[in-house]
Amino acid sequence: MIYLDSASTALQHPPEVAQAVAAALNSFGSPGRGAHQASLDADRAVFAARTQVARLFGASSPKQVAFAGSATDALNMAIAGLLGPGDHAITTAASHNSVLRPLYRQQEDGVEISILPVQPSGAIDFESFEALFRPNTRLAVLTHASNLTGDVYDIARLAAICHAHNTLIVVDAAQTAGVIPIDMGAMDLDVVVFTGHKGLLGPQGTGGLCLKEGVTIRPLRVGGSGSQSFERKHPAWMPERLEAGTLNSHGLAGLSAGLDYLLSQGVETLAARTKGLTNRFESQLRGIDGVRVYGGQGGVDRCGIVAINIGGLGSSAVADRLSTSYGICVRAGAHCAPLMHKALGTVTQGAVRFSFSPFNTAEELDTAIRALGEIAEEGQTA
Amino acid sequence: MRRRQLKAVVVFASTSDAIAMESGCHAAGVAGRLIPVPTEIAADCGLAWCSPEAELPNIERVLADNGLGFTGVHLVALY
Known part of the structure; x- marks a missing residue:
């Protein structure tokens, strides 16, 4: 099997990730719920992961890292906790449904929403973005990179525009965390949302957000916190404020092992490898008749994703052929990015998304290129 | 038979601060x-x-050096 679907979830992990999860399952008590050995071991693993995430994203303190079950979970926390009736929020058509749907729900509750269109090339226009701001614009929820095209947006420039209008910025880094360096201090980001099971090489069921000091999110959930049990109100301090209920310490132990690997190798080093693979794949694709590559225009960076179509072939048919005839795993369809498909004109066809990790090899990509060449040739003669 | 002894006890609101305290004290x-x-x-x-x-x-030095949040430092007779 050749796995080229890392934008969905990481398949290849350093062996220490699974070892850490297995060890945790057989030794951890409940984190934050006692002072015996088993509970403290869970606490130590969670805190190690918190410290690593803070270091990776340049958060001011491990306490400014709140864990959640996924990036979607954390985005719901941020969006529901920062917006209220009468507020205005901005996003872009590059957003995933994990941003769009929480915003649409806020819209039903009296929040005004503006969506910046994406150009057919996949790029966004900064002047058009700035024109969307209003006196009541409270929040911009912006993806760092399209999960469909892999195009990376200049998030520091977008943050500067937001702050010039006294607006908070929430960055959806689901596709870029661990893939592209992010420094929330240098980039002046208010909230960075991450998932653990993609570029961070951890298990599914992990994710969270990093919060700038001074920004306060109203908790989406309240309940068990492991302290202040006689108080009617949930603790107000970070990270307990946003972490009601038992944390996934087993998964976070695995995430910590993945982060160990990332931090020891260096995000820049791994990113260079993934970028090299992506560029190689894309340049070879351009030599195949009938292949259309989406995004990647205008000199923007990419995050290990290449989305294509072959002539008029349905994306699901191409992905299924790659899977059944060549053992190549890719993602087809709409990728939970409905507005991006409208911008690219691919609503009916969908797109075939190839996404790479540092564990892929040039030989695997060459095999995929050969397969696509054969499928394209068949498509032309069919 | 075990006897009570006077202990210095720091109470934390956040588990993160407690674990950071453990790490800081071990290091120091x-x-x-x-x-x-x-x-x-x-x-x-x-x-x-x-x-x-x-x-x-x-203890007070570790708290200060690491910027840890805590709700109180107590002297308590404990076993």
Whole structure:
């Protein structure tokens, strides 16, 4: 099997990730719920992961890292906790449904929403973005990179525009965390949302957000916190404020092992490898008749994703052929990015998304290129 | 038979601060361990750092050096 679907979830992990999860399952008590050995071991693993995430994203303190079950979970926390009736929020058509749907729900509750269109090339226009701001614009929820095209947006420039209008910025880094360096201090980001099971090489069921000091999110959930049990109100301090209920310490132990690997190798080093693979794949694709590559225009960076179509072939048919005839795993369809498909004109066809990790090899990509060449040739003669 | 001894006890609101305290004390060679918040201080379910009374100045230094949040430092007779 050749796995080229890392934008969905990481398949290849350093062996220490699974070892850490297995060890945790057989030794951890409940984190934050006692002072015996088993509970403290869970606490130590969670805190190690918190410290690593803070270091990776340049958060001011491990306490400014709140864990959640996924990036979607954390985005719901941020969006529901920062917006209220009468507020205005901005996003872009590059957003995933994990941003769009929480915003649409806020819209039903009296929040005004503006969506910046994406150009057919996949790029966004900064002047058009700035024109969307209003006196009541409270929040911009912006993806760092399209999960469909892999195009990376200049998030520091977008943050500067937001702050010039006294607006908070929430960055959806689901596709870029661990893939592209992010420094929330240098980039002046208010909230960075991450998932653990993609570029961070951890298990599914992990994710969270990093919060700038001074920004306060109203908790989406309240309940068990492991302290202040006689108080009617949930603790107000970070990270307990946003972490009601038992944390996934087993998964976070695995995430910590993945982060160990990332931090020891260096995000820049791994990113260079993934970028090299992506560029190689894309340049070879351009030599195949009938292949259309989406995004990647205008000199923007990419995050290990290449989305294509072959002539008029349905994306699901191409992905299924790659899977059944060549053992190549890719993602087809709409990728939970409905507005991006409208911008690219691919609503009916969908797109075939190839996404790479540092564990892929040039030989695997060459095999995929050969397969696509054969499928394209068949498509032309069919 | 075990006898009560005076201990320096730091109570934390956040588990993160408690674990950071443990790490800081180990690094600084400060004797002690994490314990449940003693009922002599509060009937609650959080974590506290417990050291021999003589470590009190070192405890306060670790708290300050690491910028840790805590709800109180107590001298309590504990087993």
